[in-house]
Amino acid sequence: MSFNLDSSTRIFLIRISLEISGSGRVSRNKKTGGVNMSDENRDKNLLDIDQVTLYLGRKQILSNLSMSFWPGHIHAVVGPNGAGKSTLASTIMGLSGYGEFEGDIRFQGTSIKKLTTDERARLGITLAWQEPARFEGLSVKTFIIAGSADKSDEKAAWALEVVGLDPGEYLPRSVDQTLSGGERKRVELASILVMEPALVMMDEPDSGIDVDALNKIFLAIRRLKENGTTVLLITHSQTVLEKADHAFLLCCGQLVEKGEVDKIMTYFGDNCLPCDHKNQPLKEAVS
Ligand code: ADP
Ligand code: MG
Secondary structure, eight states: OBOOOSHHHHHHHHHHHHHHHOTTBOOGGGOOTTOOOOTTOGGGOSEEEEEEEEEETTEEEEEEEEEEEOTTOEEEEEOOTTSSHHHHHHHHHTOTTOOOOEEEEEETTEEOTTOOHHHHHHTTEEEEOSSOOOEEEEEHHHHHHTTOSOOOHHHHHHHHHHTTOOHHHHTTSEESTTSOHHHHHHHHHHHHHHHOBSEEEEESTTTTOOHHHHHHHHHHHHHHHHTTOEEEEEESOHHHHTTOSEEEEEETTEEEEEEOHHHHHHHIIIIITTOOOOSOOOOSOOO
């Protein structure tokens, strides 16, 4: 078995270790989906981004960003290419190179700023990559159940069916280059379904996915929410945005707008899609 130890691999290895502790799984009796919440309910927010400013090299990528994510909801973070969406996910996950920033990030009211990626994963924070890694020699079944309390074939098969992959065909296959990027994304999502994390960030869940498969991805996202997982959809797609309960709009690392999906959809369609500026700082005030 050969691993290239990039960040994606590391997250996968963390999923294996989660299986040992069993911590970080969503607690079904703490489900709060559907409850109306406000940013002021800080102790009740699952995740608070508090005035975060982050530089990569000499470039300010995230600028005084404050956002609150409510438990049991599907939040979208939408914005044009280069807005800082993936950087935000990497910063929340605490990946290497994203640990130094101004401001704070709190999970369930407690700062996670000083925690390692592994420690954050143990709290139940996970990330689904825009382009998941390949794992030569590792079977799809092993990959899926690595972070699952239930190691049965049936559980792995159930998760594959949710994401629209035939278990008979896919369980014995390897998570290698013989799977397309879209198939690897769906296998990764299956692994997250059985892991039952408190928070999953999904970076561009529709990239490399055809229309039929995308509906399966949306079904899986609904399953995650029904099970109490808070979902953060990172996207520049209106099709993905409309699956959210609430949205944030980023541009140039700044929060431009937040609120109801319809409002953000209108703003995005009217202002961002026709906009051809490339990473120029916004002049307008941050709401
Ligand atoms: P998005 O995911 O919204 O498309 P990213 O978070 O990937 O945007 O990137 C935001 C900005 O940060 C872009 O201008 C990108 O070029 C820049 N950027 C990303 N990673 C680095 C890095 N390691 N060093 C310097 N700039 C970076
Ligand atoms: Mg990105």
